[in-house]
Amino acid sequence: MTALSIRNLHAHYGKSHVLTGVDMAMDQGEIVAVLGRNGSGRSTMLKTIVGLVTPSAGSVRLGDHELAGAPAHRIVRHGISFVPEERLVFDFLTVEENLQVGQQPPVAGAPAWTIEQMYSYFPRLKERRWTKAGNLSGGEQQMLTLCRSLLCHPRIILIDEPTEGLAPKIVEGLVDVMQDIARRGVGIVLVEQKMTIALRIAGRCLVMGRGQIVFEGTPEALRGDAQTRRNWLEVA
Numbered sequence: 001m002t003a004l005s006i007r008n009l010h011a012h013y014g015k016s017h018v019l020t021g022v023d024m025a026m027d028q029g030e031i032v033a034v035l036g037r038n039g040s041g042r043s044t045m046l047k048t049i050v051g052l053v054t055p056s057a058g059s060v061r062l063g064d065h066e067l068a069g070a071p072a073h074r075i076v077r078h079g080i081s082f083v084p085e086e087r088l089v090f091d092f093l094t095v096e097e098n099l100q101v102g103q104q105p106p107v108a109g110a111p112a113w114t115i116e117q118m119y120s121y122f123p124r125l126k127e128r129r130w131t132k133a134g135n136l137s138g139g140e141q142q143m144l145t146l147c148r149s150l151l152c153h154p155r156i157i158l159i160d161e162p163t164e165g166l167a168p169k170i171v172e173g174l175v176d177v178m179q180d181i182a183r184r185g186v187g188i189v190l191v192e193q194k195m196t197i198a199l200r201i202a203g204r205c206l207v208m209g210r211g212q213i214v215f216e217g218t219p220e221a222l223r224g225d226a227q228t229r230r231n232w233l234e235v236a
């Protein structure tokens with residue numbers, strides 16, 4: 001079943017035309033990696049899907065619902081969560097309070113998550129549950145941001161460069177968690193700069209160039225497509 005379907009999505013910042021017609025579709029439980037050079041529009045695509053940037057044209061359908069142009073809070077309630085690159089935690093609340101504040105009622109048809117499950121994914125957060133979030137390391141704040149998004153019980157979760165700046169061991173833990181989330185039926189759109197990680201965990205890869213999807217295929221197909229990598233990924 002197609003969970004998320006995006007057709008001819010456009011977005012502008014003022015006069016700057018950043019998304020120039022994005023098409024993609026994905027199923028629940030799929031991991032789709034979005035690759036591309038800096039400035040190719042990957043973050044804008046995620047923000048436009050969740051309503052943080054208003055689309056100038058196009059369609060974002062989740063199941064039977066058309067969500068393009070809907071306010072961000074409504075899109076979250078329909079089951080699309082966003083984990084931004086910048087950490088979104090309340091500095092003056094504890095880890096536990098951040099999770100409690102973030103927890104939403106279950107969404108029909110989507111896997112439900114608990115605070116205990118978050119602590120079993122990230123034992124470090126459990127150890128620090130009474131610490132104010134402002135005193136956590138950057139990596140811990142990143143984990144907490146992901147947990148807060150999961151506690152909205154998404155069908156689809158959009159994650160923007162989660163491994164950026166994290167130690168290799170923490171990256172491995174995060175990869176395990178993302179794979180488990182997908183196994184439980186949540187679709188993941190993962191913007192990931194580290195090609196090796198993207199190719200390892202994604203079932204399908206998209207490459208963005210100039211605000212559109214310029215390649216779609218399996219990790220193996222992208223590995224074998226030197227021209228796409230040269231034209232759209234490698235820095236000259």
Ligand SMILES: Nc1ncnc2c1ncn2[C@@H]1O[C@H](COP(=O)(O)OP(=O)(O)OP(=O)(O)O)[C@@H](O)[C@H]1O
Nearest residue numbers: 013014016018036037038039040041042043044045
């Ligand atoms: N709030 C904004 N206002 C104006 N222009 C923006 C804004 N955000 C992004 N842009 C521009 O839109 C283009 C796409 O940016 P976007 O952040 O989507 O790219 P990206 O692929 O996520 O790259 P990266 O994360 O490496 O910056 C870039 O040219 C960027 O400078």
Ligand SMILES: [Mg+2]
Nearest residue numbers: 042043044160
């Ligand atoms: Mg970005």
